[in-house]
Amino acid sequence: MTRAALPAESPIVEPKPAGTEPIRRVPPAEGVRLVDVMGGAERLEVRVHDHGFVALVDAMPRLAPEGQTADAAIVQAARVSYGQGTKQVSEDRGLIRYLMRHRHTTPFEMVEFKFHCAMPIFVARQWIRHRTANVNEYSGRYSVMPDRFYRPSVEKVRRQSKSNRQGGEGPIEVGAAERFLEYLGASEALYERYTRSQEEGVARELARIGLPQSLYTEWYWKCDLHNTLRFLSLRLDAHAQEEIRDYARAMWALIEPLVPVTMEAFRDYEMESVRLTRLEVEAIRSGAPGIDSTNSRERAEWESKRRALGLDPAE
Numbered sequence: 001m002t003r004a005a006l007p008a009e010s011p012i013v014e015p016k017p018a019g020t021e022p023i024r025r026v027p028p029a030e031g032v033r034l035v036d037v038m039g040g041a042e043r044l045e046v047r048v049h050d051h052g053f054v055a056l057v058d059a060m061p062r063l064a065p066e067g068q069t070a071d072a073a074i075v076q077a078a079r080v081s082y083g084q085g086t087k088q089v090s091e092d093r094g095l096i097r098y099l100m101r102h103r104h105t106t107p108f109e110m111v112e113f114k115f116h117c118a119m120p121i122f123v124a125r126q127w128i129r130h131r132t133a134n135v136n137e138y139s140g141r142y143s144v145m146p147d148r149f150y151r152p153s154v155e156k157v158r159r160q161s162k163s164n165r166q167g168g169e170g171p172i173e174v175g176a177a178e179r180f181l182e183y184l185g186a187s188e189a190l191y192e193r194y195t196r197s198q199e200e201g202v203a204r205e206l207a208r209i210g211l212p213q214s215l216y217t218e219w220y221w222k223c224d225l226h227n228t229l230r231f232l233s234l235r236l237d238a239h240a241q242e243e244i245r246d247y248a249r250a251m252w253a254l255i256e257p258l259v260p261v262t263m264e265a266f267r268d269y270e271m272e273s274v275r276l277t278r279l280e281v282e283a284i285r286s287g288a289p290g291i292d293s294t295n296s297r298e299r300a301e302w303e304s305k306r307r308a309l310g311l312d313p314a315e
């Protein structure tokens with residue numbers, strides 16, 4: 001709405017009260033230059049699979065004092081309560097690692113990333129469960145869905161896992177893999193029927209519903225660092241589906257140069273850490289080979305933690 005179109009009594013057209021003009025301060029301190037944390041790039045992109053990608057298109061903060069990274073925004077937020085000025089970079093590292101170890105999470109929410117991503121619909125369905133992000137997706141009602149489908153290579157066709165009902169493990173024999181790829185090919189051929197339905201006047205919002213889950217969609221996905229790390233922790237885990245793990249790996253590669261100290265701490269205190277239950281601590285203390293549980297899954301989890309810790313396997 002233009003100013004002229006506003007009703008005369010609108011408070012928006014009132015003159016600004018004195019003292020509300022923003023004070024512009026550039027650079028933040030004497031002798032400090034601000035640099036773009038994305039190195040001046042409009043977009044940093046990692047290709048995933050045949051047609052997919054994760055592209056970092058913006059970040060907050062976008063500018064950081066020269067020689068620093070977006071990690072600086074975490075330190076700045078954490079120090080607000082002390083009112084302290086700029087500290088040594090080494091002290092900043094210690095502070096970030098302390099925050100990560102003690103799960104003081106809100107300073108990590110001060111950094112945000114905006115990604116442009118393309119992924120098959122079955123991956124998008126898992127991804128969208130991460131509710132703390134802001135998402136805007138391509139509309140198959142408004143626009144024609146492009147002719148792009150995910151198709152794994154023969155070697156990447158996995159067999160159903162026996163130990164994990166939700167997962168696949170190891171390649172399946174070539175004949176079965178090839179028959180599976182034929183089945184995917186047949187579902188991709190439905191694209192021609194999708195096109196024909198639209199030519200015959202069927203609405204795009206209905207024509208699309210016969211297309212398979214291997215079809216690509218795309219979206220903008222904006223998320224703060226704390227919740228991005230949560231996404232990475234869940235979707236890089238061995239229990240997550242291989243295809244979404246590939247996207248999580250791409251996301252990690254994109255953000256690591258922007259928040260290197262945080263990612264190092266995240267690796268040390270989350271990704272490569274081992275969380276122990278009370279029963280497991282008891283087993284270590286008593287030297288017992290197994291944990292005191294009748295639950296077979298829980299016992300198997302302890303076995304895998306023992307291996308990760310380099311303890312002798314239980315007898």
Ligand SMILES: Cc1cc2nc3c(=O)[nH]c(=O)nc-3n(C[C@H](O)[C@H](O)[C@H](O)COP(=O)(O)OP(=O)(O)OC[C@H]3O[C@@H](n4cnc5c(N)ncnc54)[C@H](O)[C@@H]3O)c2cc1C
Binds near residue numbers: 235
């Ligand atoms: C390996 C794996 C297997 C899975 N299998 C299944 C499955 O079979 N079926 C299925 O349905 N899902 C499944 N999921 C999805 C899973 O249950 C979660 O929905 C998903 O991982 C998102 O996790 P989240 O809720 O922690 O993340 P987010 O939605 O990003 O939430 C992060 C945190 O924010 C807070 N939060 C967010 N929204 C709310 C809210 N509305 N109210 C209160 N607090 C909120 C919570 O503390 C939450 O933990 C699976 C996930 C993984 C990783």
